[in-house]
Amino acid sequence: MVRFLHTADWQIGMKAAHTGEKAKTVRQKRFETANHIVELAEEKDVDFVILAGDTFEDHNVDDVAVKRTVDTLNRLDPIPVYILPGNHDPMVPGGIWDRTSWKWIESHVALLREQQEYCHGGDVVLYACPLAQKQSNRDPTAWIPDRADGDDRIRIGIAHGSLEFWPDLNFPIPVDRPEQSGLDYLALGDWHGYLVSGRSAYPGTMEPTSFSEKDPGNVLIVEIDEAHADPRIDVCSVNLLDWINLEPEISTTDDVEAFNRTIQDLGPLASVLLRISPDLSGCADDGVLKHLETLRDEIREDALFLDWTDPVDQPIASEGADQIPDGILYEIDEALATILDGRIPKGSGHQFADRDPEVVRAARLLLHRITGGWST
Amino acid sequence: MIIEEIAIQNWRSYREPHTFRFDEGFNLLVGRNESGKSTLFEAFTRVLFDRHNSRAEDIRQIQPLESSLGPEATIIFLANGTRYRVRKRFLQMPLAELSTWRKDRWELDHEGDLADNAVREILRGERPGRSSQPEHRGLCQALWYLQSDDPLPEEVWADGVKEGLSGIVSLVARSPEEDRILKSIEDMYSAIYTPKTGEISSRSDLALLRKEIQDLDEELQTLYKRDRDVEELRLELESFTVEQRQKEAALKDTRAEVADLKQRLKEGAALEDEKNQKEKDVQQTETARGKVTDDLGAIDRRRKKIDEMVKDIDDAQREANDLQAEVHMELRVAERHHGTWKNTHEPKLRQVETELDTLQAIERIRRFEEQAVDIQERIDHIKATEKELRDQEYILSTTPLPTKRDLTTYQKKKLELATLQGQVEQAAIRIGFDLQAKDAQITVDPAVEYLAEDEEYLVLGPTTFTVRGLGTVHVRGGGSSLEDLQMKTQSLSADVASLFERFGVTEEQELYDLQQRRQELELVIRQLKATLKDLTSEEEPEQLRAELTRLQQKITTEKTRIGATPPGIQDLSSDALREKSETLSKRKKELTETIAYEQEKEVEARAAHEERARSAQEASNRLSELRAQVGTLERENAEVLRSYGTYERLREMLMKETAALNRAKEDLAALLNEYRIQVEEPKEQYEAAREALKGIEEQMQSVREKIVAREARVEEAVSKDFYSRIGDLEASLDLKRRKLTQVTRQAEAVKLLHDMTQAFKKHQSTAFSGPVADLVSRWLVVLTSGSYDSVQMDENLLPVGVSNPRYDETFPLKCLSYGTHEQVIVLLRLAMGALLSKDERNLIVIDDRLVNADPLRMRRLCQILEEVSADHCQVIIATCNDTPYAGVRGKVILVPGDGAMDE
Missing domain, CATH: 3.60.21.10 (Metallo-dependent phosphatases)
Structure with missing residues (x-):
C-alpha cells in the first residue's frame, strides 16, 4: 500500500x-x-x-x-x-x-x-x-x-x-x-x-x-x-482565501436584504475576495438603490477585496430628483431624461441628443445629487 | 431693489450728517455743480458693494479735507420684498452693519465682513478685489448710469446682469437654490477644465490621473521589454542547448571512431615492422649499388677529364714556344735602337756641343770687354764732375758776393734813409731870396741844399748866408728834433756806405749784380751735385771698380778655358759668330731629338720583351700544372680500381648490384599495398578523427561558455523583484484605469451639465433681447419722430445699430450723434429696468446724462421717464437744470438743501 x-x-x-x-x-x-x-x-x-x-x-x-x-x-x-x-x-x-x-x-x-x-x-x-x-x-x-x-x-x-x-x-x-x-x-x-x-x-x-x-x-x-x-x-x-463571484438580482428592498444575508453567510469577510455585479434591471425604486449602495459600502469596508461592477443601465437614484428648482435646471433635467429615453429634446437641449448615454446618465445623476445637497 | 433713504456724513462735501429720502417713482436731484449730487450716487455704490475695511485710494479720497473722521453712510433699501438697512463707515474705525426690518423694528443680522457679503448676495454683486467697479454691481451695472461709467461694457455685461436678465425672462423668480446648484456646477467645471479654452486643466485630478497612468504605463513597458529580452535570451539558450546536445552526440561518435582506429593501428603493427625491414633492405641495396655507381662514374669522369687535359697540354706547349720566340725578337729590337743612339748620334752631339761652347765663350769675352769699357767711362765722368764742383765751391767761398739777406738789409736801410730824409726836408727851414739884384751872389756857410725848383735853401742847422753886396744872414733853425733826424740820417748813410764798401761797390746796381752772380754760382754747384748723385746713385765708384776687376777676371777665365781656339774663329765677326752659333744650336737640337726617339723605341722594345717573357713564364707554369693534375687523376683512378681489379670488373659489379636492388624494390612494393590498406589509411583517419575531436571539444567549450553567459544574464535580469514589480504595476494601472473611467465619465458629465446650462442661459438671454429691443424700438420711434424705428441687439444684450426706415438701412451705434447715442443708451437702461421690474421695482440712476437733448426730444424723454417711473421703476435723475423735467410728476430734491440734518 x-x-x-x-x-x-x-x-x-x-x-x-x-x-x-x-x-x-x-x-x-x-x-x-x-x-x-x-x-x-x-x-x-x-x-x-x-x-x-x-x-x-x-x-x-x-x-x-x-x-x-x-x-x-x-x-x-x-x-x-x-x-x-x-x-x-x-x-x-x-x-x-x-x-x-x-x-x-x-x-x-x-x-x-x-x-x-x-x-x-x-x-x-x-x-x-x-x-x-x-x-x-x-x-x-x-x-x-x-x-x-x-x-x-x-x-x-x-x-x-x-x-x-x-x-x-x-x-x-x-x-x-x-x-x-x-x-x-x-x-x-x-x-x-x-x-x-x-x-x-x-x-x-x-x-x-x-x-x-x-x-x-x-x-x-x-x-x-x-x-x-x-x-x-x-x-x-487548504485554502486561506475565498474568491467569490456574486450576481444578485435586486428589485426590491427584500432582495437587498436577501443579498445581505448571503454575504453574512460567507462568514468573516477579511479573507474573502468578492466580485459583485448586481442585476438592477428590475429596479426602479430610489430607496432600494440607496439601500444597496449602503450595503456595498459596508462590504467594501469589511472584505479583503471588492470588485463591484454597476450595470451600464443602472437606474438613477438620488435624493434631489424632485427638488430641482423650476427654471433652466428643470429644463436641463427634462432634456437629459428625454435623451436617456432615446428621444431628441426640444429647444436648447436638442444639440445634446447625440451624447454618450452613459455620460448623460452620469450628468443627470450628478445634477440630482447636487440638488440633493451632495457637494464636491 | 429701490433705495428709500440715505444718511451721509463726513463724506466729501457732506461734513455734517444729511439724510435724503426718495420716492419709489421719479426723483429729480437738483443742485448746482459741485453741490453733492454725484457724491450721493458714489455713496450708493460704496456702501452697497465695497468692503467696509477697504483702504483703496478711491475710498481714501472720499474723506473730507482736513478731517480724520471716517466717511459714513446708511442706506435703507427694499429688495425681494424685504426692507434692509446697511450702515458702513470707512477708513477710521470702519464698520459694516446689515439690519432687516422685521415686525416694526430693525434687527441686526450681520456685522463686518458678513454684512458686506450678505449685502452683495442680496444685490447679486461680486466680491471686488479692491474697491468695487461697475462689473461688480450685479444688475446695478445695467441700471445705473453714473458719471464715471462707460455707456456700455466693451464686451459683455457682467454675469450679474445676465443672470438677472435671464431670471426675469424665465418668468420664474430666481432662487438661491438654483444659484447654489449652478454655482456647484461651475465650481466642478472649473476644477476640471480651463474656462477660457474648455480644455482639461493640467492641475485637475483627471489630468493628474492621466499623467500617473502614463508614467505607470511607461515603466511597465520598460519592464515588458526586459521580459521580452529575457525570453529572447531563453530562446537563444534553447538553441545553444540543442547545439550542445548535437555536439555531445558528435563528440561521442568521434570518440568511438578514434578508439576503433586505435585498435586497427595496434593490429597493423607487425605489418609495419615487416614493411620497415623491407624498406631497410632496399635502402642497403641502394647504398651498395650507389657506391659502385659512384666509383664507376668517378672513374669515367676522371678519364674524360684526363683526355681533355692532354689536349690542353698540347695547346699550352705550343703557346709557350710562340711566346719564347717573341721574347727573343723584342730583345733584339731593343738592342738595335740602343746601338743607334749610343754609337752614332751621341758622339755627333758631343762634337757640336764643344763647338758651340767655344763660340759662346768668345761671345761672352767680347761682351765682358764691352762692359769693362763702359764702367771705365762712368768712373772717369764721376771724377771730372767732382773736380768741377770743387772749383765752383772755391769761387763761391772766395768771392765777396752779397747774400740775399744782405740785399734785403740794404733795401730796408735805404727805405728808412729815404723816410728820414723826407722828415728832415719837412722839418728843415726853407729860405729863399727874392732879391732885386738877380745876379746877386749868395754864399752859404756851411753849405746847404738848394732847391732849384723852389729857388729855396734848405737849412738844417745854423747857417750863415752871405749875399754879396747885401750882407750876411744868420739863420739858427732846426731845433733838437731836426738834429736827431740829421744824426739818424747820417748814421744810416754810414751803414749804407759801409755795405757798399764791404762788397767793393759804389752803386746800388753793382750790389744787385753781385747778388745775381752769387745766385748763378750757387745754381751751377747744385747742378753738379745732382749730376754726381745721379752718377753714383746705382754704384759707388768703388763698386764700379770692383765690377771692372771681376769682368777682367771673367775674361781671363774664359780665355783660359777656350785655350787654343781653332784658327779663323777668333777673327770672326760678331754676326758671323752668331750665325755659326745658331747653325750649331739647330744641329744640336736635331741630334737630341733623334737620340730621344731612339731611346723611346728602345724602352718600348724592352717593355714588350718583359711582357712576352712573363707570358712565356705563365704558359710554362700552366703546362706544369696540367701535367701534375693529369698525374693526380691517373693515380686516383688507379686507387679506385685497385679494389675492383679492372675497369671491366667494375662494370660487371654494377650490373649485379642493380639486379639485387630491383628485386628488393619489387618485394617492398608487394608489401606496401597491403600496408596502405591496413595501416596507412587507418592512421590518416585516426589523425583526422583526433583533429575533429579537438574541434568539437572546442566548439563544445564555446557553446558552454555562451550558455553560462546567457544564464548569467537571465539570472541578472530576473533577480530581485522584477516579476512582482510588473504585477504591482499592472495592479496599480488596473486600479488607476478603472478610476480614470469613472473620473472621465464624471468629468464628461460635469462638462455636459456646464455646456447645457450655458446653452440654456444663452437661449434665455437671446429670448430676452427681443423684448428689450422691442421696448427700446417703440420709444425710439417716439423720441426721433420715426427717424429711427428699431434697435438691433446682439446675443450679449448690447445694442449694435439702429435702423433708419427712410433709407431702409441700419447704422452702427457709433455713427449716431453724441446726443442720440446717449439717448439710446438711456432708453436701453430704462427698457432693461422696466422689463426687470415685473415683480419688484428696481432703481434706475441717471447722473446728468441728458443735457444734449433738444427741447422736443427732452419733452418726449420726460414722457418715457414718467411712464417708466409710474409703472415699473424707481428713477433718480441728477441735474443742475430742472426746467426740462418740469413736466414729469415726481419728487424734486434740492441738493444739498433738502438733505435734512439728522439728529
Missing part, C-alpha cells in the same frame, strides 16, 4: 494584478498555504508528495518567491517530493529550474526532468511527463509504456495537461490514459478545480487564483493498496 499527497498549480509568484492593492497579500497567502500543505503531509504520514506542475507562475518570479518555496519544500525532508515542470514553469534552458535560488533545494526533492520511470522503492513506479514548452497539442503522456505482463508494481503517471473532454486543449491527455497504459493512478495538474475522472485526478490549485475557478483550494491524499486496486482519494481543503 502506498499513501501520497497529490497537489498541483501552486502558481507561486502570481501577479494577482486584478486584485489591485491587495495583490501583495494574495501572493503572501500562497506561501502560508504551502506551509499548511507541508504540515498536512507530515500529519498524514504520506510516503511521498507529488507536485504535478505549475509550482511557479512563471520563470521570472522574484528570487524571494523561489527561495521561500525552496524553504517550504526543504521542510518536507525526509518525505520524498516529486516535482513536475508544467506549462507555466516548463523545463527550458534558463528557466526557473536553472535559477541559482532553486539550487538550494535538497536531495529529497526530485525534479522530474525527463520522460522516464522513477522507481520509488520496489513497489511503486512513477512515469514522469514533464513539459518543455508552454503550449502544445501533443499528448505528454503518450510515451508511458504499457504494463508488462507480470509487472505488479503500483504504476503512477504524473502529468500536466487537459483531459480530452474540454475543447481547445493545451497538452491534451486521453481520458482513458490510465487504462491504455496500465496506470493505477494518473496525478494531474493544470485544471485549477478539484476533479476526478476514473483513475485520473486534478487536486486543483491550493489557493484560488481567480473568481472563475470551480472548487479550488484542495490537495488530495491518495491511497493505493496494490497494483490494479482502485485508489482511495481524500480531499483536504
